[in-house]
Amino acid sequence: MTFFNTEITWFLDVYILLILGYAILIMSSYLMLAYISTKELRKYLKRNSFVDYDVLLTSEFAPKLSLIAPAYNEGLTIEENVKSLLSLNYNNYQVIVVNDGSKDNSMEILTKTYDLVLTDLDFHPQIETKKIRGIYTSRNAAFKKLIVVDKENGGKADALNVGLNIAQNPYVVCIDVDCILDKDSLLKLAKPFLESYGKRIIATGGVVRIANQCVIKNGRLVEVNVPDVMLSRIQVLEYLRAFLLGRMAWGKLDGLLLISGAFGAFDKEIAILSGGYSTKTVGEDMELIVRMRRYMLDNKLPYSVSYIPDPLCWTEAPEDFKIFKKQRSRWMRGTIETLSIHRRMFLNPKYKLLGMLSVPYWTLFEFLAPGIEFIGLIITAVFIIFGLLNWHFFFLLLFFVYSFAVLFSVIALYSEEKTYHKYPKQADFFKLLMAAFVEPFYFHPLTVYAALVGYKEKIMGTKGWGEMTRKGFTKKE
């Protein structure tokens, strides 16, 4: 019996040490990234205050861009969204809308609004895709930048690949058609492609923010508000933490593994040479970046991935749990698939910082974290059942994690306040502050649950995105 007790005590000690060790590791890595991000963000803003983007606007030497916007059942908003894409502040660009076999009236709306006619566009597909039904351009000279491709449904990655095949310019900007872009977003996204000498910039990514309850007029964001619905409100905070405190640091370290599928620019040649978007994963945005990086490293080509911290793209966040769960489980499946496809990079010195830091970080803190939390929960439940739980220690540990989560959210709010100050209304600030206190109890368990569903779906072999219904942007009355 004494031996048994000693065993249990030993197991308890090790368990506590492991939990604490993991928590401390994750917290210190978050703080480290936040520190690098904040420092870099300030430097960026200082530099940017002297940048004259007009030189890009008026020069024929500005990088030529092709915007690729895949659309599936976007009939509700497609007219306005395409109009806003056509009116961005940039000269050298074309817009390619790829209708991915929508079941709604998207194609009819586009044809009618933009006076589209079938055209014989000369292009040489380099990536295999689903069949194209027709390529359309407008009879109206005002829409000469627009190309609409109607194709059989093949998923987002397939639609993006069609865009890559058709794009006539050396750089492609892949966006979600329902996103609201800042008028200067292309100017900011294009600049890094000009800045590096001797190193090829293969991609640039921008910050995505939540637009729920913001006021949108003529496809432009005119007033920023914090949503009343708690689920989307916390996502505002979550995006601030991810984009302002996380990705900025990874950008600085040049270890960025993900450029949001909602808004990112790529060197077309490298994207095609790497094979284009993978249709085998639902995390095609992350997978493409990892593959492009891997291609450059395998071929010993100097390169970099750039990151723009300005809020350039605004998107709608899910407001009800069902859609949120679908989105997050898909994200988890995408992460698992990408990490699994590129498992050779894990702790492989050949892939430098990417192999030694970025991939292990994503594996440990993005892929495994929900699983570790779940296992911890089960073990805690077992301790409770057998009366082994030290309640005092348990609550202390819980509060330790909770207070850190609150601190990290407040750091994100501080960073936002000191930089972009997009939420000037006092009420909005307090809403976000309140969200910081609620997040660990309400939102975090939901994300863990959704990630576990993602694990399950991956094991069960679920493929595809599933239907993602959006409400469309609503105006605050």
Add this chain to the structure above:
Amino acid sequence: MTEFWELYKNGQWEVPFLTFSIYLFLAGSLILYLIIVASRNGKIKKERLSKEYSVVIDKVLSAVIFENISFAEVKKDKNFLVLFDTPFFREVLMESLINLHKNYEGIYAQKLEQFYKDSGLIKSSFRKLKSLKWEVKCKGITELAEFNIKEAFDQIIAYSKARKKTLKIVALNAAIKLEGTESIKYLVDHLDPIDDWMQLNIIGAFKKHDVGDREGIEHLLESQNTTVIALGLKLIKELKLTQKLPYVVQLADNTSNTVIKYKAQSLLQTLTA
């Protein structure tokens, strides 16, 4: 510290560690919250002051432009003098002055330039050039260039060789505004590569400031630095300098660099088409 070490040795460090961390996190959150509140209040106050100052400044500057009032007369207003001593007021004044100057030309612009000199704002711009912070230097350079202070050229051109890229671009931009082609002559001997962004800025400055004197641009084609040659070709193309075509022909014939040869030939095709 010794106490913590003792606790660690005894295997009883977890509880004190957690308690300490919780206090630390809570205190950190509270301090950041207070900083945010203070920062927001500061912004609100600044916004209010800026609005108040703008009313005074607009009145003064419109009198300077349209009623030929000099700074000596403006100074007679004691309220203005009191405000003029405030750094933030001077900041708002400088901003308004620059914005107005951008919108006016000829005699009105000259009156604003005179006001800039008489008010002593020019001195603070020169002082900014001596700052250790590059961003302050950039501000000073921008101000001096805006008001066409040619005496600042030598100091400004020196910064165009700075290591900090932003400072370099701002200085070159300003120098081009002040002295045109003279500012880029030194680039012929420039050793480091000039990236496309910087090239675009130089071209942009020529276009924006409508530099009349374009003598000497052809010298860029003689550089040993291929990025400088590329800049020269781009400048000739964007400014449509057909009178420089013989130099481009010479370059296309003599260069051994295939990329430059191709660029020169393509430029010849464009300009002679």
